[in-house]
Amino acid sequence: MPINVHVVSRSSRKFERDPETVKGEELREQVLELEARGEWIVHKVPEPWITVKNKYGRDKKIPAGHTWHHKSCGQCGHIPGYSTSIFWLHRKLGLDYHDPRDQTSCTAWNYYASATSNAAAQAAVALRNFASAYQSGYYPLIHCATSYGHYKEVRAQLLHSRKLRDEVRRILDAMKRPFVFPEEIVHYSEWVHAMRHRIAERRVLDLSKIVATVHPACHYHKLVAEDAIYDPDVYGGQRTATVSATLQALGVTVADYSTWFDCCGFGFRHILVQRDFTRSFAVQRKIEVMKEEANPDVTVTHDTGCVTTLDQSQFAARAHSRNVGLPVLSEAQLCALAMGAHPYRVCQLHWHNTDNRALLAKMGIDHEARWREFEADVERLKNGEIEYLSWEDADA
Amino acid sequence: MGCDTSRYAQVPREEKQRLFDQVTADERFGHVLYGCYECGICVATCPSARFYDFSPRKIAQATAREDVDLVYKFMNEDVWDCSQCFSCDKCPRGNSPGGLITILREVAVRNGLKTAKEALEGYGRIIYKIMSTGTQVAPDMLQPSAFPDWGPHVKEISENLPWWRRALPPETLHTTESSWDVSEKTLSELYLIWHMTGVMDMIQEVDEGLHMILMDVMEEKLEEAGFDLHPDGED
Amino acid sequence: MPSDRVLIIGGGPAGIEAARNLADLGIPVTIVEARERLGGMPIHAQYAALTPDLEDAETAMNRRIEPLLGHPLVDLRCNSAVTGSSGTAGDFRVRVAVGGKEDVVPAAAIIVATGFQHFDPGRETQMYGYYEFDDVITLPDCEKMLKEHKVVRPSNGQPPECVAFIQCVGSRDRQIGNEFCSKVCCGIASKEAIEIRQQLPNCKVFIFYIDMRMYGYWENELYWPAQEKHKVNYVRGIVSEVLKKGDRLVIRGEDTTLGRPVEAPMDLVVLSVGMEPSKGTREMAKLLGLPQNPYGYLDTVGVPLDTVSTAVEGVFAAGSCTGPADLEDSISAGATAAMRAAVLLRKKRAGAEARG
Numbered sequence: 001m002p003i004n005v006h007v008v009s010r011s012s013r014k015f016e017r018d019p020e021t022v023k024g025e026e027l028r029e030q031v032l033e034l035e036a037r038g039e040w041i042v043h044k045v046p047e048p049w050i051t052v053k054n055k056y057g058r059d060k061k062i063p064a065g066h067t068w069h070h071k072s073c074g075q076c077g078h079i080p081g082y083s084t085s086i087f088w089l090h091r092k093l094g095l096d097y098h099d100p101r102d103q104t105s106c107t108a109w110n111y112y113a114s115a116t117s118n119a120a121a122q123a124a125v126a127l128r129n130f131a132s133a134y135q136s137g138y139y140p141l142i143h144c145a146t147s148y149g150h151y152k153e154v155r156a157q158l159l160h161s162r163k164l165r166d167e168v169r170r171i172l173d174a175m176k177r178p179f180v181f182p183e184e185i186v187h188y189s190e191w192v193h194a195m196r197h198r199i200a201e202r203r204v205l206d207l208s209k210i211v212a213t214v215h216p217a218c219h220y221h222k223l224v225a226e227d228a229i230y231d232p233d234v235y236g237g238q239r240t241a242t243v244s245a246t247l248q249a250l251g252v253t254v255a256d257y258s259t260w261f262d263c264c265g266f267g268f269r270h271i272l273v274q275r276d277f278t279r280s281f282a283v284q285r286k287i288e289v290m291k292e293e294a295n296p297d298v299t300v301t302h303d304t305g306c307v308t309t310l311d312q313s314q315f316a317a318r319a320h321s322r323n324v325g326l327p328v329l330s331e332a333q334l335c336a337l338a339m340g341a342h343p344y345r346v347c348q349l350h351w352h353n354t355d356n357r358a359l360l361a362k363m364g365i366d367h368e369a370r371w372r373e374f375e376a377d378v379e380r381l382k383n384g385e386i387e388y389l390s391w392e393d394a395d396a
Numbered sequence: 397m398g399c400d401t402s403r404y405a406q407v408p409r410e411e412k413q414r415l416f417d418q419v420t421a422d423e424r425f426g427h428v429l430y431g432c433y434e435c436g437i438c439v440a441t442c443p444s445a446r447f448y449d450f451s452p453r454k455i456a457q458a459t460a461r462e463d464v465d466l467v468y469k470f471m472n473e474d475v476w477d478c479s480q481c482f483s484c485d486k487c488p489r490g491n492s493p494g495g496l497i498t499i500l501r502e503v504a505v506r507n508g509l510k511t512a513k514e515a516l517e518g519y520g521r522i523i524y525k526i527m528s529t530g531t532q533v534a535p536d537m538l539q540p541s542a543f544p545d546w547g548p549h550v551k552e553i554s555e556n557l558p559w560w561r562r563a564l565p566p567e568t569l570h571t572t573e574s575s576w577d578v579s580e581k582t583l584s585e586l587y588l589i590w591h592m593t594g595v596m597d598m599i600q601e602v603d604e605g606l607h608m609i610l611m612d613v614m615e616e617k618l619e620e621a622g623f624d625l626h627p628d629g630e631d
Numbered sequence: 632m633p634s635d636r637v638l639i640i641g642g643g644p645a646g647i648e649a650a651r652n653l654a655d656l657g658i659p660v661t662i663v664e665a666r667e668r669l670g671g672m673p674i675h676a677q678y679a680a681l682t683p684d685l686e687d688a689e690t691a692m693n694r695r696i697e698p699l700l701g702h703p704l705v706d707l708r709c710n711s712a713v714t715g716s717s718g719t720a721g722d723f724r725v726r727v728a729v730g731g732k733e734d735v736v737p738a739a740a741i742i743v744a745t746g747f748q749h750f751d752p753g754r755e756t757q758m759y760g761y762y763e764f765d766d767v768i769t770l771p772d773c774e775k776m777l778k779e780h781k782v783v784r785p786s787n788g789q790p791p792e793c794v795a796f797i798q799c800v801g802s803r804d805r806q807i808g809n810e811f812c813s814k815v816c817c818g819i820a821s822k823e824a825i826e827i828r829q830q831l832p833n834c835k836v837f838i839f840y841i842d843m844r845m846y847g848y849w850e851n852e853l854y855w856p857a858q859e860k861h862k863v864n865y866v867r868g869i870v871s872e873v874l875k876k877g878d879r880l881v882i883r884g885e886d887t888t889l890g891r892p893v894e895a896p897m898d899l900v901v902l903s904v905g906m907e908p909s910k911g912t913r914e915m916a917k918l919l920g921l922p923q924n925p926y927g928y929l930d931t932v933g934v935p936l937d938t939v940s941t942a943v944e945g946v947f948a949a950g951s952c953t954g955p956a957d958l959e960d961s962i963s964a965g966a967t968a969a970m971r972a973a974v975l976l977r978k979k980r981a982g983a984e985a986r987g
Binding site for chain 2: 071072073074075076077078080083084087088099100101102103104105107109110111112113114115116117118119120121124125128132149153156157160161163164167170171174175177218219222223224225261262263265266267268269270272273275277279280281285312315316345346348350351353374377378381382387388389390391393394
Binding site: 430433434435436437438439440441442445446451453454486487488489490 | 758799804805806841842867868869870871883884885887890891892893
């Protein structure tokens with residue numbers, strides 16, 4: 001099936017990068033140079049990898065499989081269908097992965113919220129996780145955009161400061177861990193992007209009637225911006241192609257809105273202790289603008305905080321008769337649904353706040369029947385018939 | 397953004413200078429602030445500037461001008477309005493006003509400023525969660541009292557929590573007190589990081605009670621894991 | 632006997648001025664021009680009027696070009712390229728290709744005047760949407776429309792009611808790596824703003840800037856008239872994003888004098904793109920072994936008192952191949968390079984005759 005990837009580009013001009021302006025390779029070279037000097041081990045992207053272009057035209061390697069899943073605390077804690085969908089996609093595509101217990105959060109959510117940490121602690125947390133991935137033999141795939149962005153900041157700080165490297169090495173030595181840095185920092189949504197055609201080939205739902213807006217995550221495309229994926233055929237190469245190209249591959253119509261660049265309002269500390277800001281921003285600058293300008297069926301994003309903020313902030317706004325009521329999904333969940341995943345057993349949509357039943361119906365999903373199945377699962381759990389819902393149960 | 401520093405007139409100049417020097421001494425400082433054009437790109441992209449009387453440009457400019465009085469005022473008040481989204485990283489001079497604010501906040505916390513303590517009031521349970529479990533927002537934090545504005549949905553989740561967690565196919569996600577099942581060894585290593593990098597001292601500065609509770613949780617695990625926190629015999 | 636010829640690479644303002652002066656001194660020149668005709672950027676990019684005096688660009692440039700056409704001492708080679716060079720000062724042998732054919736031109740000196748190219752706003756300042764929205768254009772795009780007296784929104788062919796210029800696009804930017812000021816964009820944007828106001832008196836024009844850099848007479852010749860006579864609105868604060876709302880554009884920035892974020896609908900946005908070394912400049916640097924500065928421009932070795940000598944004896948550089956330059960800079964440098972080349976040639980000839 002031909003796949004049209006010209007996402008809302010309304011220009012007659014076509015961007016072509018002058019090869020002399022490609023940049024970003026020097027950073028990778030510095031990482032490799034530290035390995036050559038014996039300072040650390042560089043964890044190489046395992047084959048087979050898929051090559052994508054970053055913002056400045058550099059080739060970036062995305063591992064297809066054999067990945068160590070650096071989970072997101074917000075996803076696993078509050079929107080667990082997000083993580084489950086990422087794993088489910090790997091299983092369905094027949095790709096090997098490892099879901100570690102020897103993993104902590106990057107702890108950057110707390111750091112950006114409260115500053116009760118410091119550069120050395122943050123780098124040590126990152127490198128402890130990277131060591132664990134290396135020792136497992138699996139390559140880190142990072143579920144959270146804040147972890148992804150923060151680890152790139154850590155990379156820059158480590159490359160810049162021998163003192164910081166020495167301090168982190170001292171800590172890793174104390175825990176008898178190797179000092180390892182990955183060749184590429186890869187976000188799960190980049191993996192989805194790289195896999196989008198394979199996902200599209202396996203789709204079982206017709207999504208051609210679905211209109212979606214995309215919220216690109218700040219910590220994905222603004223924090224250490226050059227690592228994000230860009231494609232001259234998507235928005236003329238002027239915005240990140242991640243998520244939008246995936247939706248287009250699935251046959252979803254991507255609709256534009258004028259505040260696409262705005263943050264969701266998460267604010268790190270604000271979502272937890274100053275939610276008046278978060279609610280106002282999410283509703284007035286994002287959801288209402290999307291509704292007014294594009295009237296989409298769903299808004300799709302690719303990070304923990306954005307899903308939470310955009311979804312949860314709509315409840316209170318409803319009481320004030322604001323123009324809200326827009327389902328929020330991660331593209332991982334939408335991809336899984338398109339490939340026939342169960343909306344509750346896999347995508348766990350009952351953890352989401354904003355009503356998404358109309359969306360499911362429009363996608364051709366019998367959500368009432370699926371919910372009855374999930375309720376039956378819960379009954380089986382309650383009466384002890386099963387201890388947990390297994391992957392086999394999820395696909396039953 | 398208010399630039400009235402009179403509220404801090406009684407704070408000795410030496411104290412303000414001392415904190416300012418800690419900011420500029422941070423190894424990251426040279427990469428978060430070069431100079432400022434006052435072009436306003438940072439304000440234009442800033443979500444907090446739309447909601448609060450807040451200007452990343454003024455914070456960058458005051459710091460670049462070494463206006464220690466104004467920086468002290470910003471460090472005490474404005475920095476806590478920042479969303480840390482890093483939209484301001486677009487700066488043509490290569491500044492990261494958001495990164496500068498990270499450093500300003502860190503100095504405020506490390507020095508136990510009263511305003512930092514106030515800013516972190518109500519946040520202690522979250523610090524406790526991340527530092528003790530290695531995951532920031534556990535499922536059991538979804539309580540109606542904590543998120544009243546998220547509606548009855550939160551109540552539904554909290555009531556069904558044990559069952560809904562078991563209804564998750566990934567084996568690591570059956571937890572309720574942490575976002576996923578983090579192994580004991582992993583936790584002890586995390587605690588070691590907090591101790592070795594001075595983070596525990598920062599916590600002590602801003603929240604003595606929280607520090608005690610965390611120490612209680614950590615010491616035993618660290619000991620069990622065989623990590624000696626005082627290898628040089630200090631206490 | 633060494634050649635008494637000077638080879639000029641690039642037939643823009645600087646190259647033309649060098650050729651004119653050398654020919655007037657009785658020195659034969661060969662001009663190698665990549666494009667089909669002389670004139671450089673003002674002709675190639677179809678500038679409407681020159682800055683600052685607003686004289687018609689074609690008329691003004693032709694005044695300099697015509698005397699060279701058919702001049703007995705001027706060997707003009709358009710659609711051609713320098714493909715190699717050997718020899719040393721006083722005795723270069725330069726390979727010049729035209730079509731499929733190549734021949735060797737002996738030359739005593741070489742003047743490189745290969746100029747600049749406009750910054751491509753798709754390269755890094757993606758948020759201005761140049762490759763997303765047709766109504767986002769650049770200074771040279773606007774020149775073309777002004778030349779035809781048809782300033783319209785490309786999306787619908789209608790004249791705009793509201794136009795915004797965004798300054799410093801691709802210049803003065805550490806992230807892009809172009810840390811220099813492109814020098815001319817403030818003047819050119821002001822000039823174009825005046826022309827738009829003249830052609831479309833009902834159109835509001837805004838210029839969003841960091842600093843307006845109107846050195847010398849550009850202040851009273853462009854900036855003041857633009858503000859005072861033509862009522863162009865200057866807003867201190869740069870735009871962060873150009874967005875689409877309905878069928879109009881929205882620009883977002885901070886009005887730094889008010890200290891608040893602003894959003895304003897616009898029909899047309901003009902990006903004041905800066906200068907970068909042209910592809911030809913970068914190629915000639917490699918081919919002739921000329922050191923480049925970190926931005927890719929040719930390094931001249933004796934600034935500020937010698938603006939044209941390069942590290943290679945007998946090879947001079949003039950105009951915007953050495954850095955951002957306005958027309959006056961380029962013309963001055965072209966003439967200086969011609970003089971240095973003539974001096975070298977005379978010295979070499981005198982030396983050869985003495986050895987004779």
